[in-house]
């Protein structure tokens with residue numbers, strides 16, 4: 142053995158010496174080889190840029206419904222005027238009473254506004270304020286579809302009331318917009334779907350496949366009394382669904398770098414939710430004789446370690462799929478990059494990590510949101526508590542994230558547990574963008590929004606659709622409205638509004654989707 146090892150060493154020494162003084166001939170062939178490699182690489186990179194098949198459908202023929210957009214706008218404005226506010230933690234007695242009155246008002250208003258829908262569809266109230274409409278299909282062998290939205294809205298932030306150009310619950314229509322809380326989240330879906338059904342009814346349309354419209358009462362505070370109750374009811378009736386369509390993505394303009402066309406972002410998954418409470422207990426005492434490490438110092442160091450060691454990024458996960466779809470419509474240099482993620486993946490990851498928005502689509506994020514310790518300036522606090530909120534990328538689990546945090550913190554003095562009183566949620570499964578159900582959405586977009594590029598993505602927030610996970614594999618999160626970056630701040634913010642034309646096209650989309658899915 143020793144001899145053989147020696148001979149190997151001797152051989153390599155000889156080789157090294159030879160390599161140090163290359164002949165002009167071998168240097169030339171080395172350069173030639175290098176040049177050849179670069180050419181091959183270039184051919185592959187450029188070839189893939191041009192030859193990778195597009196994931197888009199292009200424009201498809203379509204006859205728009207004749208919709209009275211002014212009437213549709215008034216219908217939405219009337220619904221916005223009911224302040225169906227979900228209060229975090231349940232709210233005070235007067236707040237709860239006002240919300241209950243608002244729901245009663247909204248329900249009476251919808252029935253008065255859409256008499257045809259109420260007359261021809263089965264409708265029921267589930268739980269306190271949830272609405273479920275059933276439009277029976279003529280072919281019971283086909284699985285139903287469920288189109289959903291939520292009736293509740295978030296409150297107006299105290300102190301910002303005066304900044305609203307039009308009152309948040311005035312239901313004003315002015316300057317080509319319908320103003321108020323719920324215009325973008327999510328009354329435009331509730332009224333948009335009812336309006337679409339109304340439109341199809343007046344054309345004599347009869348669905349082959351059953352269509353459910355499901356409107357929850359409390360999406361903004363988790364949906365446990367809302368969508369969860371509707372989903373349980375459907376499950377108890379043995380319903381399995383072809384697909385579910387909820388809010389989530391939208392048609393973004395100017396938000397995807399390098400892509401000038403509007404991008405219809407369809408959420409095929411959504412992130413999970415976990416809050417971990419971290420606690421450090423030490424002996425308290427007087428601050429005149431402090432120990433070398435305080436509970437605050439120990440906990441702060443633990444949090445810093447969590448921030449410095451994030452969960453791994455997955456550039457070939459949902460974000461890779463998004464780029465596969467959107468990349469084909471990007472400018473040439475971007476298209477070259479997106480078509481060759483096998484080569485440029487690390488560069489793309491580096492760029493995406495540099496912005497919080499895109500970083501959130503790459504990995505499970507950690508956000509330290511609460512830190513509590515100490516009550517007096519001359520007393521060592523015996524306890525420090527913090528909460529870190531994680532948003533789980535599909536693929537990571539509550540268990541794997543907790544384990545990661547334990548490893549990174551690596552300090553037995555830091556105790557951790559899920560935040561009491563809050564239910565963590567695993568990330569949703571990923572619905573397939575290659576499925577016929579996704580293609581149906583894509584086809585509808587190719588008809589109603591022919592200029593839009595369609596791309597699946599991971600929705601980083603939460604939606605009510607997660608409650609329907611047991612009823613179908615196909616859950617899509619997409620509100621068919623066009624938004625620019627300045628509109629996004631209006632969601633849950635000040636001066637929420639939707640354009641009259643924008644809303645009318647939503648109705649067109651929903652009615653066409655029903656025709657495509659159930660016609």
Ligand SMILES: [Zn+2]
Pocket residue numbers: 291326327360388
């Ligand atoms: Zn919403």
